[in-house]
Amino acid sequence: MSAKTTYLALLRGINVGGKNKVPMAGLKKLLEEMGLEDVKTYIQSGNVIFRSALAARTIGRKIEEALTSTFKLDDELIKVLVLSRDTLKAVVDKRPKGFGDEPGKYHSDAIFLIGIDRDEAFAVFKPRDGVDNVWPGEGVIYSQRLSAERTKSRLGKIVASPLYKSMTIRSWQTTQKLMQLMDEGE
Template sequence: MDTYLILLRGINVGGKNKVPMAALRKLLEDLGFAGVSTYIASGNVILDSDKHADEIKTRIEKALPEAFRLDSELIKVLVLTRRQLQAVVDNKPKGFGEQPDQYHSDAIFLMGIDSTHAMPVFNPRDGVDKVWAGDGVIYSQRLSAQRTKSRLSKIVGTPAYTSMTIRSWNTTTRLLELLQRP
């Protein structure tokens, strides 16, 4: 059995697509997944399975709208191995996420698109935003003192945004720690 990180896009955001974590854990256990745990209510799940990542994704994407009343068709699932998440952390830009008092840093995980197609929707404001393309991820950093001037929110209205899910860098590194559980 392998351990996977499941990132759910579009749940528990702005009061929409409410999915209680206890009910989500039960649903995934009922689907035959083992060792199911969640981390905060933003759609982070760790589970064990003998299935391939593509099959896990398909099963969860099918089951979610059947089990929960979802307001949107924008629910998507990303399945990552520990090795894949480790690569996201290891390949971060130099200094990224290392000054949390000065910068707000996010990992923007890509779902079905690559960074070449995702990067054009970003329009970083000089002196406020920085973005870097990675493998399956966009690294985004905003100067905390000027967060209200950030242009990151402008990606929300773009078609590419439906193929992204955002996690803070703190959450991303914590998820990696949780994936390394015994």
């Protein structure tokens, strides 16, 4: 029997704006029926921590297929990114200096990339001087916008890009909480 790895699945396109509703209890049950162990969900936006002996890519494909065949969802919006604890730890540890340190002043987000090239994804960001800052990371784009000027932010413009379907956004607070939950599960 191979060793089990703790993973985080980031589900893109569920429970957003009242669309693609997936109840967390139903999601947890579905993943347990798939053979994933110690399944825990965190908030409604599609964050699941679990253990499995399978490879991350294999699990991601299986979850996508199971989601779209079990729940009434717009398949075009659904993508699943599965990260190991070490991968998420690298995202947290390699953040830009000071990123996320002033939550009262800045809205900070980790924009996780799902099967797309970082440089190609980074090119769609057009930060507004004095409002937005973006930094490329490994499998992630770090985005920070001045809270007092967030209505002037250009972050929302990435939605118009076809590459947006290969990104999933988590607030920095959520990203850090997910790291904490993964550490507790180890």
